[in-house]
Amino acid sequence: MKAALLTGIRQFEIREMPDPILTNETDVLIRVKTVGVCGSDIHYYTTGRIGSQIVDYPSIVGHEASGIIEQVGKKVKRFQPGDRIAIDPALSCGRCDQCKAGREHTCRKLLFLGCPKQLEGCLCEYIVLPQRCCYPIRRSMTFDEATLSEPLAVGLYSVERSMPVAGSNVAILGVGPIGMSVFHVLRTKKAARVYVTDMIEERLAFSRRLRPTWSGNPKINDVVKEVSQMDPLLMDIVYECSGDPAAIVQGIRLLKPGGKLIIVGITATDDVSLPMHELRRSEITILNIRRQVHCTQKAIDLIAKRKVRIGPLVTHRFRLEETQNAFDLVASYNDGVMKAIVDVS
Numbered sequence: 001m002k003a004a005l006l007t008g009i010r011q012f013e014i015r016e017m018p019d020p021i022l023t024n025e026t027d028v029l030i031r032v033k034t035v036g037v038c039g040s041d042i043h044y045y046t047t048g049r050i051g052s053q054i055v056d057y058p059s060i061v062g063h064e065a066s067g068i069i070e071q072v073g074k075k076v077k078r079f080q081p082g083d084r085i086a087i088d089p090a091l092s093c094g095r096c097d098q099c100k101a102g103r104e105h106t107c108r109k110l111l112f113l114g115c116p117k118q119l120e121g122c123l124c125e126y127i128v129l130p131q132r133c134c135y136p137i138r139r140s141m142t143f144d145e146a147t148l149s150e151p152l153a154v155g156l157y158s159v160e161r162s163m164p165v166a167g168s169n170v171a172i173l174g175v176g177p178i179g180m181s182v183f184h185v186l187r188t189k190k191a192a193r194v195y196v197t198d199m200i201e202e203r204l205a206f207s208r209r210l211r212p213t214w215s216g217n218p219k220i221n222d223v224v225k226e227v228s229q230m231d232p233l234l235m236d237i238v239y240e241c242s243g244d245p246a247a248i249v250q251g252i253r254l255l256k257p258g259g260k261l262i263i264v265g266i267t268a269t270d271d272v273s274l275p276m277h278e279l280r281r282s283e284i285t286i287l288n289i290r291r292q293v294h295c296t297q298k299a300i301d302l303i304a305k306r307k308v309r310i311g312p313l314v315t316h317r318f319r320l321e322e323t324q325n326a327f328d329l330v331a332s333y334n335d336g337v338m339k340a341i342v343d344v345s
């Protein structure tokens with residue numbers, strides 16, 4: 001099979017590799033259809049790491065994927081060849097304290113697709129996975145939508161964890177695919193006012209399709225001042241989806257006393273300085289989001305029932321051979337890119 005191998009900083013090579021084979025009776029062989037390029041993949045591409053997770057070259061990245069079941073192990077009952085699926089890229093052990101507590105996403109032995117030293121990713125023609133990672137999708141759902149169920153699940157989980165009540169005022173800082181996923185999910189709830197920011201004008205324009213109360217560019221607007229003029233009591237919840245340390249501080253200043261800062265974005269560096277006295281005096285809750293748990297099926301259902309129209313997030317498509325171009329585009333934020341899809345088939 002063909003695979004896009006990450007061989008160095010900003011460097012992919014398309015190579016011929018042996019086809020993966022079924023070894024476990026509960027595994028399935030999947031023909032990969034589409035793979036979404038995620039911001040986390042871009043961290044691996046441009047810097048070779050996220051924090052202490054360092055890429056061993058060569059390796060295959062990619063974890064937002066859809067496919068078709070090609071072959072099933074002897075004990076697989078839920079699937080047969082030809083079934084169309086979305087993929088949950090997380091493999092938990094099912095036995096540790098975290099798994100037993102329903103926190104499979106922080107499993108002590110978690111293996112995640114396309115994560116260094118864990119599992120190879122999906123930017124290749126075939127992968128083998130346990131059947132429990134596979135979610136059937138209806139004929140009416142496109143492979144792009146199935147792929148986007150992964151970031152949507154992260155948005156869904158972020159909103160569930162933050163528990164907005166009817167009438168909550170919220171801000172989303174950074175409306176890339178994850179910020180937009182949060183926004184889409186909020187639109188299925190009764191959040192009163194949604195303020196959004198981004199440094200990229202095309203992304204702000206994109207977000208206006210969901211009718212935010214206000215949208216602003218922190219390069220141009222004094223975000224805290226303008227938002228506090230419109231809503232003097234400030235925000236109940238801020239979703240930080242940009243990974244920019246300046247936005248984290250801005251998020252704190254946008255919150256009312258007792259407000260919640262939900263950190264979804266991934267910062268490029270480990271150390272971020274926080275205004276501790278402001279946090280303390282306003283008793284701000286900071287909640288970190290680690291991907292998602294138990295939200296894959298719910299995200300698929302939101303798309304299937306047309307409660308969320310996630311498909312339009314796809315702005316660019318590439319062939320597997322053009323993986324490097326896809327990553328260069330997403331890393332540059334050029335051409336109004338929101339979600340780039342690598343079409344493997």
Ligand SMILES: [Zn+2]
Nearest residue numbers: 038039040064
């Ligand atoms: Zn992702």
Ligand SMILES: [Zn+2]
Nearest residue numbers: 093096099107
């Ligand atoms: Zn576990």
